[in-house]
Amino acid sequence: MKLVKEFADGDRIVNQLLVVSCNRGVTNAGLQYLNMELRDASGSIGAKKWEITPEDIELLVPGNILEFTGDILLFKDNLQLKVLSVRKVEAEEIDVLRFVKNSPIPQEELIQKLNSYINEIKDDEYRKIIDYFINKFKDRFYVYPAGVAVHHEYFAGLLVHVTSMLEIAKGIIPIYEDIDKELLYTGIILHDFGKLIELEGPIVYHYTVEGKLIGHISIMMGQLELAFEKLHIEGEKALLIKHMVLSHHGQLEYGSPVLPMTKEALLLSFIDNLDSKMVLSLKALETVKEGEFSQKIFHLDNRSLYKQHK
Numbered sequence: 001m002k003l004v005k006e007f008a009d010g011d012r013i014v015n016q017l018l019v020v021s022c023n024r025g026v027t028n029a030g031l032q033y034l035n036m037e038l039r040d041a042s043g044s045i046g047a048k049k050w051e052i053t054p055e056d057i058e059l060l061v062p063g064n065i066l067e068f069t070g071d072i073l074l075f076k077d078n079l080q081l082k083v084l085s086v087r088k089v090e091a092e093e094i095d096v097l098r099f100v101k102n103s104p105i106p107q108e109e110l111i112q113k114l115n116s117y118i119n120e121i122k123d124d125e126y127r128k129i130i131d132y133f134i135n136k137f138k139d140r141f142y143v144y145p146a147g148v149a150v151h152h153e154y155f156a157g158l159l160v161h162v163t164s165m166l167e168i169a170k171g172i173i174p175i176y177e178d179i180d181k182e183l184l185y186t187g188i189i190l191h192d193f194g195k196l197i198e199l200e201g202p203i204v205y206h207y208t209v210e211g212k213l214i215g216h217i218s219i220m221m222g223q224l225e226l227a228f229e230k231l232h233i234e235g236e237k238a239l240l241i242k243h244m245v246l247s248h249h250g251q252l253e254y255g256s257p258v259l260p261m262t263k264e265a266l267l268l269s270f271i272d273n274l275d276s277k278m279v280l281s282l283k284a285l286e287t288v289k290e291g292e293f294s295q296k297i298f299h300l301d302n303r304s305l306y307k308q309h310k
């Protein structure tokens with residue numbers, strides 16, 4: 001089977017592909033068709049099926065991996081798949097790794113890097129709370145993305161995000177006086193743990209009911225309260241950790257219930273914003289030719305970015 005990135009105009013393909021989205025459309029003549037986005041780990045392609053059967057409607061559900069037979073056509077300068085038939089694929093036929101975008105950094109390297117930063121934290125209560133959450137959510141924390149579509153939306157994306165933030169913090173801390181490194185590292189490691197309940201996968205991640213109704217910040221606050229009670233952690237340190245989580249989006253309009261009111265919380269919000277915005281920028285420029293602009297990026301105030309010549 002070819003990968004999506006290897007498809008070429010005129011190909012007849014028989015491929016397993018992941019259904020990302022599927023919507024009904026209607027032609028000017030009143031005929032219904034299905035408009036889809038399909039993908040594997042290498043990329044995505046738009047697809048259409050013109051003759052719809054009840055079986056198609058049942059099978060073509062986002063998250064399903066199916067076998068598609070069809071023709072690759074060039075339409076308005078973009079490749080598109082004209083679907084001729086669809087077949088259900090049994091679980092034992094599926095190679096999941098063909099459909100999961102992998103981390104740019106090996107998982108084991110990320111885990112080692114995370115542990116090296118955790119080992120720099122000597123405070124007993126900060127270590128207790130970090131160890132508690134990593135042990136509780138290890139199976140998810142090491143593999144989950146940091147989001148569904150915006151940034152770090154791939155296998156181990158949350159782990160990449162956290163370790164990148166720790167590296168940024170390590171460079172910033174020596175520049176300014178009296179930064180509590182251990183509090184900052186603790187806040188960075190824990191700030192997005194609520195996403196491990198807000199999202200569920202394992203291939204196409206989507207928001208859980210709790211994620212939609214409450215959101216990852218509020219979810220994490222509930223988890224922290226339970227953890228502090230179980231570990232008998234109270235007083236100022238517990239309060240400061242909760243404040244780090246509550247304020248890490250930096251602004252009320254971005255979803256933080258409170259504004260950052262300690263220098264460590266302020267740094268956490270800046271570092272979180274910096275890492276997510278830079279990853280967004282790099283992703284937007286991946287397919288842009290030198291000397292041209294990207295498409296407008298909603299999460300960067302709807303601006304386009306220029307890709308300079310090397």
